[in-house]
Amino acid sequence: MSPKKDVHQGTLALMILKTLQTLGPLHGYGIARRIEQTSGDLLSVNYGTLYPALLKLEQEGYISSEWGTSDNNRKARYYKLTRAGHKQLARQAQDWTETTAILARFLNEEPS
């Protein structure tokens, strides 16, 4: 098994937004778990970067948070997407798709 990769800089925010869109309101631990699972456990989320990233998104107005209760009755802070967050996700997702498509074309070019 190859060593787990850290989340690529700048993509963590997008992953958080996407996770919240898919799963609805979720706490920090849940978000981290989900990202790790979705990547097929190839990625490892560093919590030291997760919480600052959440705070930053909140400051930017893309997500909002409130205290709630988890399934197993633990108090936790739940994050959810705002309207601005939905728009931002759509924009960023498109950017990424385009970027990766372009990169893929470059990388797939056969040497002549």
Added chain:
Amino acid sequence: MSAFRSTVARLRNLFRSDVPDHDLHAELEAHLQLHVDDNLAKGMTPEQARRHALLKLGGVEQTKQAVHDQRSLPFFESLLQDTRYATRLLKNSPAFTCVAVITLGLAIGANTATFSVSNTYLRNPISFPEVDRVVAVLNQAPDQTSGWSSVTSADFLDWRARAHSFEAIGAFDWADLNLTGIGEPVKVQGYRVTANFFDVLRASPLVGRSFVNGEDQAGHAPVAILSTSFWRRQFAADPAIVGKIVRLDGVPTQIVGVMQDNVRFPLAAEIWLPLIFSPQEQTQRTSHALLPIARLKPGVSMTQAQAEMRTIQDGLRSSYPQQETGWTVLLMPLGEFVAGPGRGYMFLLLGAVAFVLLIACTNVMNLLFARSTGRQAEYAIRVALGASRWRLVRQALIESVLLGMAAMLVGLLLGDWWSYLIRAAMPPDIARFIPGWDQVRLDRGVFLYTFLIALLAGIIAGFVPAFFSSSADPNNALKESGRGPGMSVSRTRLRNAFVVAEIALSLVLIVGASLMVKGLQSLLALNFKYDPQAVFVFRVSLPASRYPQPQQQNTFFENLAENLRHTSAGQTTAVAYQMPFAGWDTDSFRLEGRPLSPGEYQDAYINRVSPNFFDALHVPLIEGRAFTDHDAAGMVPVVIISESIATHFWPQGTAVGHRIRQGDDNSKEPWATIVGVSAEMNYDPWRKDAPPAIYFPLRQRPVSTASVFVRSSLDPKALVPIIRTAVANADPDQPIFDAMTLDRMISNDLLGLSYIAVLMSAVGLMALVLSAVGASGVMAFAVAQRRQETGIRMALGARPQDVLRMFVFSGLKLLALGFAIGLPLAVVLARLISSLLYGVQSNDFLSFLASAMLLAVAVVLACYIPARRASRIDPIIALRYE
């Protein structure tokens, strides 16, 4: 947008960052619990579950710190922290803080006051739309190195016809007028202006209209425009003023408009009339009387316009070599033209207060240095704990900038008060001649300036100490901290350098102040010989319409003098065309048989006086005789010249008997025989190179406007009614104006100079005190620092006077160095002042010596007191002292 929102949120948090991160703590705790629950669900034991979760979470504290940094702005947060710390430190040493803030505050206040006065004076002496595009187009006479000359009417008309650089070029000329027909006759300050004058200024009327084309052509019905203040004062702001007829110098004139209140150009203008050139005036190129102003075309620069005017003047010179040789054209921004000779002094004052600020900064720098030495251990510990050097420098700078900001508040208060004092002390009848004077206030510009200099002062005062204290090697500092204030050699040198700089700067300022005072004194001393308290002066201006014949004018003045002689008023009454200290009319002159070479130029104040003029003013005649009643029309024309003409042209032998003529080579004036040589009189205290004077007898050269001098022992209050009656007996329609003692008139003329001398003295005194305080501080510090050394010396047999001598001597060394640097600078300043002011010599040895002595005494005293304390140290105590 999102970046903005985030920054706002972080800034908001900045001021709440001392609230513990309870939320985050709880959130991380919850995170941990959720993880542990998961792990338990996977079948781990509770310890395993917790251990695994903690490992995965990583450093809780690091996470908290990372979140915290994201929450607020770390840079600003630490800045805020440092500021709070610095505030606390300053609060804990109130004595130091007070001294530093007051020192800086005094200097900043002086700067604020000076700037608020000079700002309007230098920058906005007049306000018109795009006034920076308006220039005065002036002449410079041959050999004239400074200032400017008026322009001849023919030159002006040629310029107007040929120049393409200007949107419009107009001109104005001074005109004293008598207004009659409404109550008491009054004298009005009028100006004759070309019809486009107000277009050049882009000035618009408040009521009625401006002049229209053609109104400045001969034959047009006389019209006039009033200034707002004159309209209010004389006509009670009559809204139906337009169309009214007033009599100006007896000529019925229709008022066509009132200019807006901001139209104050020329400054004292009360009324404007069209300037009409007579056929002779249109071709004359010798009488320089006009002052042209022009507005540059859009896109044309001053330099381009100047170049064009130079070409035009070259053309005129080849057409009229006789009259135009040597004359050049000078373009001057209107603001500069209006501000006039006061400009140089304003810059001088601004420079002086800037020096004072530097001295104050140096003092505070020394204080901070002394403080930082006591805090070596603190710095060392901070460095040892990992503080970066930049952080330490920043910390120290924040402290000094805080001091600067506190000083700014003090400075603003003081500055406001001082600028109020400066303005309140200026009599209103002088203030109206000072451009922009009524606009002086603490406006935005002044606030900004004060803020900037306070900031700069804080940085200057703090930078060097901050830099030095941060460079401390923690190892040494901590070791040394047990042994009293350790000072490296370089630090002592630096502090001494500050004192040397202070002494040098102070010397420059004190020399400057003493030269100004001396110059003023010599000007005043010049007057004492006129015995001016006992001479009363007033002016009368006879309208040409009422006194068309020159001899009639003469008869009026002679009757008036005769009337006065028969009152209780005066023993001696004299009449003169121009007054000392307020001369304005100069003209060229020629000596018989001594033609000028092209480019050479000689001019003099052309005065016309009654026979007893010299007697009344106590101006001695060096040679020859005064005028008599026999020097009348039809007799041999005679003239009296002032001393400098005589010594210049007849260094050996006598001037009496030679002949002289007013005007240039083509002058129609008759040759006049020199019958006397008078002592020199000062006609313009503002001009260093004021021309000499030539006197003609009134009976041969009558005038319509003259000053009447009455030498009387009566009180001015008692004198005025007597004079009024005497004038009314000669002609009931004549107003008198500018009535005051000669003393008062002269001090009015010198008022601006007295102001500057007083301000310079205040600035010099401030510098003296500040540098004495600075020297004393450094010496006291040196004494404290060398306490142990002193103890050892005394234990080894040094007597108290040896110790005293040692310390005083080290102070003297600094003094000598300060003088060595300051003296050359002072000489430069002295040159500058002597180029500005009459009666100031740049090599005035006595002033230099006196200033140096004063400063030396102050500094030696300042050093003596701490040195004396050192000499009384008990060696036992000193050696024990830690």
